[in-house]
Amino acid sequence: MLLRAYRLTDKLGVAVLKGSVALYDAALEGLGIVWRQIIFALRGAWRVIWFVLRPAAFVIASILIFFFNIFLRATGQTAISLRRSGTNAMARRAARAEIDVALVEDPLRAQNRVLSLLTVLLLSLVFAVLWATNPARTFGVAAVVDIGLNNPVALFAETPLPATSVPALLATPVPTVTPLPSVLEVSGSIAYVAREGGQTDIWAIPVGGSRPIRLTNSPQDERDPAWSPDGRRLAYASRQNGNWEIYFYDVISGGTQRLTFDLSFQGRPSWSPDGDLLVYESYQGNNLDIYILRIDGSQPPIRLPGSSNAPDFSPAWSPDGRRIAFASWRDGNQDIYIFSLDDQSVTNLTNTPTRHEDYPAWSPDGEFIAYSALDEGLEKVFIKPSRDPSATAVVVGRGRTPAWSPDGLSLVFAVDSVDSTQLIANPVAGVGVLTSIIPVPLGASQPVWTGALLPAALVNSGGLPSPVTSPLFIEQEEFRQQDPPYRLNPITGVQVEDPLLSDRVNDSFNALRQAVLTRAGWDFMGRLDHAFWRIDRPPQPGEERRNWHMTGRAFSITRSGIIGFPPPLEVVREEVGVDTLWRVYLRVAEDAQSGELGEPLRHMPWDFASRTSGDIEAYNQGGRLKREFPQGYYIDLTLLASDYGWERYPAGSDWRANANSINYWMFTKTDGLTWFQAMRELYTEAQLGGFVPTATPSAAGG
Numbered sequence: 001m002l003l004r005a006y007r008l009t010d011k012l013g014v015a016v017l018k019g020s021v022a023l024y025d026a027a028l029e030g031l032g033i034v035w036r037q038i039i040f041a042l043r044g045a046w047r048v049i050w051f052v053l054r055p056a057a058f059v060i061a062s063i064l065i066f067f068f069n070i071f072l073r074a075t076g077q078t079a080i081s082l083r084r085s086g087t088n089a090m091a092r093r094a095a096r097a098e099i100d101v102a103l104v105e106d107p108l109r110a111q112n113r114v115l116s117l118l119t120v121l122l123l124s125l126v127f128a129v130l131w132a133t134n135p136a137r138t139f140g141v142a143a144v145v146d147i148g149l150n151n152p153v154a155l156f157a158e159t160p161l162p163a164t165s166v167p168a169l170l171a172t173p174v175p176t177v178t179p180l181p182s183v184l185e186v187s188g189s190i191a192y193v194a195r196e197g198g199q200t201d202i203w204a205i206p207v208g209g210s211r212p213i214r215l216t217n218s219p220q221d222e223r224d225p226a227w228s229p230d231g232r233r234l235a236y237a238s239r240q241n242g243n244w245e246i247y248f249y250d251v252i253s254g255g256t257q258r259l260t261f262d263l264s265f266q267g268r269p270s271w272s273p274d275g276d277l278l279v280y281e282s283y284q285g286n287n288l289d290i291y292i293l294r295i296d297g298s299q300p301p302i303r304l305p306g307s308s309n310a311p312d313f314s315p316a317w318s319p320d321g322r323r324i325a326f327a328s329w330r331d332g333n334q335d336i337y338i339f340s341l342d343d344q345s346v347t348n349l350t351n352t353p354t355r356h357e358d359y360p361a362w363s364p365d366g367e368f369i370a371y372s373a374l375d376e377g378l379e380k381v382f383i384k385p386s387r388d389p390s391a392t393a394v395v396v397g398r399g400r401t402p403a404w405s406p407d408g409l410s411l412v413f414a415v416d417s418v419d420s421t422q423l424i425a426n427p428v429a430g431v432g433v434l435t436s437i438i439p440v441p442l443g444a445s446q447p448v449w450t451g452a453l454l455p456a457a458l459v460n461s462g463g464l465p466s467p468v469t470s471p472l473f474i475e476q477e478e479f480r481q482q483d484p485p486y487r488l489n490p491i492t493g494v495q496v497e498d499p500l501l502s503d504r505v506n507d508s509f510n511a512l513r514q515a516v517l518t519r520a521g522w523d524f525m526g527r528l529d530h531a532f533w534r535i536d537r538p539p540q541p542g543e544e545r546r547n548w549h550m551t552g553r554a555f556s557i558t559r560s561g562i563i564g565f566p567p568p569l570e571v572v573r574e575e576v577g578v579d580t581l582w583r584v585y586l587r588v589a590e591d592a593q594s595g596e597l598g599e600p601l602r603h604m605p606w607d608f609a610s611r612t613s614g615d616i617e618a619y620n621q622g623g624r625l626k627r628e629f630p631q632g633y634y635i636d637l638t639l640l641a642s643d644y645g646w647e648r649y650p651a652g653s654d655w656r657a658n659a660n661s662i663n664y665w666m667f668t669k670t671d672g673l674t675w676f677q678a679m680r681e682l683y684t685e686a687q688l689g690g691f692v693p694t695a696t697p698s699a700a701g702g
Contacts, residue, residue, distance in 0.1 A: 007629055087587070092496055107383075109630060113565065145168070159390070186410075187207050188206075188405075188408045188452060189206055189207065189227075189231065189449075189450050189453060190204065190423065190447050191448050191450075192414075192423060192446055193444060194440055195222045195441060195470070196466070197468030197472060198472050199514065201216050201467070202225050203463070204221065204234075205605055206454055209459075212438065212440075213461070214463040215463065216236070216511075218467060222239075222240070223236065223267075223480050224236050224268045224269060228248075229273055230275060230452065232252055232452060233250050233251070234251060234411055235278060237267040241258070243263055243595045243616060248295075251458060252455055259293060260280075263594050265281075265282065265633070266291075267281050267282055270324075272317050273318075273321045274321065277295065278295060279291065279317050283600045286631040287631075288313050288600050291304065304339060305344045306327065306339060306346050310328055312328045312337075312631055313602055314327040320364065321341075323338050323386070324339045325386075327602075330348075331348060332625075333352070333353050333356060333604075334356035334357060335349070349384060350371070356373055357371045357372070358371065358372060358602070359400070359446075364404060366386060367386060367387070368384065368428075370403075371384075372399065372401055372413065375580065376575075377576055377577045377579075380396075380397070381396040381399045381413050382394060396426055396428055397413075397415075397424070397426045397434070401445045403447050406449060406450065406451035409428065410425050410426055411425070411426050413479065416442065416443070420441070422440070423437040423440055423447050457549055472515075472643060475504060476503075478503055484681055484682050484683055484684055488503065489502070490599050491506055491509055491513075492510075493526060494513075494525070494526055497530070499531055500531060500552060501532060504671070505669045508645050509669075512525065512641060512644040512646060513526065515640060516640065519640060520588045520597065521589030521596070522589045525557070527558060531549070531555050532549060532552050533547060533549035533550045535550055535687070542652060542658055542659070542660030544652075546675050548666075548668045548678070550679065551678035554649075554667065554670055556667075557569075559665050569586060570587070570601060570634060571606050571608075572585070581648055583636065583638045584637045585635065585636060586637040588635060593632050595633065598632075598633070600631075600634070601630055601634055605625075608662070620656065622656030645671070646669050648667060650663065676688075
């Protein structure tokens, strides 16, 4: 009887044990399904919040899930062990003992508690991360406004804001800081030269800033800025006391000090690395040479050893203090040379007969020199190893007057477009992208970069006021309510066949004539070869039939000005794009040749007379460069004319063979008009006759 009871009890225990194991397996499987659903849901949520989760939160969540999986594996192994425990009586007794323990400790309930706790912790963590990374909570409304202003399509395309909230968002936006491009991260300050009102001043701008400030404002010209090594002083050349001298401006104190005292011309200073010396160019003994000056004035200027009879100019002191780069005409063309202070040797670095280089600039480590030159019709910036004249120069980009960034990773230079100039930062080591620093007036140049910051007081002051208080001229135009709407006006006192110009340009001509008289010391514009041409005037061979002289918007200076000993005019050839253009320099009056007017030439003029000298090459090329550099002081007539709106006229395509199409003598003021539009200001269509353009027949009209 007892045996039967024991067997019955034993079978009942085994049944209970198997049922418990099955129930445990089912519960575990159910929990696994629930857990997989939770994981699936969390994965969907995770994709949504992935881009806002903090990296640290991601790591913590991964660790929790890792330990939770370990827990599941452990409990799964326990279930497997329970299933295997009913194979014999001894196992059944062991299983019974484990069941008794389970009745007391209930491992499944403990597992559920742990699972619930971990789930709550994970959901709490997700909620906390979502709350912490909410952009509206972290950055405020201003961040949303900033994104909307910078990318309104992306912000409002799918989730438009309520109409009532838009005015509130845009009412008081908080500005955000725009990160600097990589080439500008070195920061610092850039000084440059800009021309307005017929004179040049020096400006500066903090790197990354948008508002330049004027550092000089004399009514006379200031140019050639050069930062001292510590960035506190800015050396420059100025005519503020009548003739060109070297000064420096202390950006901290605001004081200015004159460094040279000589009637002759001085310009283009460059600092020694210790800041105690300046090297600069000076016109002494009818030659442009390099000189060295102590800042404290304890010694007189010293001429650089090894000077030549050819012009030496544009000096730049190397960072190691032992070399000076400069431009020179020593070998018959304008090259970059390096003078060694150790052995007083001179090396031609560029040696390019077809290119004329200028504005050498040392890299901060002294291993490279940047410079600019007109090449194949374009102004380009080059760099070349300073110790290897045989190395090929590398073109950095289109532009002129380069300067290095303080870290040596980029160059800043001026790039001209049709109606403006940009200061551009261009990487030279493959780091960063081409970056525009600031648009500046057309013709601005000579940027120089220091790592020092401009004083806050100077920046906040906005700089000095403009020295130009009135325009260079006021064109008194009379528009008539008839056809044609304008008429011709006389240019009084000018010797020319028809001393007339259009009513729309005659005042600018008269103002230019007076400016030339003031700058050159004599009335060169009081005599012209041509002004207004009558409509029936037959052109000479090489002259255009539709000539701008007929519009009353052109004048021609005397061609014979290139003849004489010395000639009044020197003409420099410039290949710009596909055009041949001429830069005309006017010699100042002989009684002003001591330096109070004008400045010496740096570019070799063109010798038109050589075409008839028996030189076959000169004949074929329409001339050649002069053999000797002209002495004396000149003004840039081309630059001065452009201040008043008069532009030089390009040579004709046949200028080498046809002297009438050289056109160095011709200046026009088109104001953006076509030739026919300019003619219609003075003539009716009936008066123009055959000059009236005819419509091109359309395809439909046959």
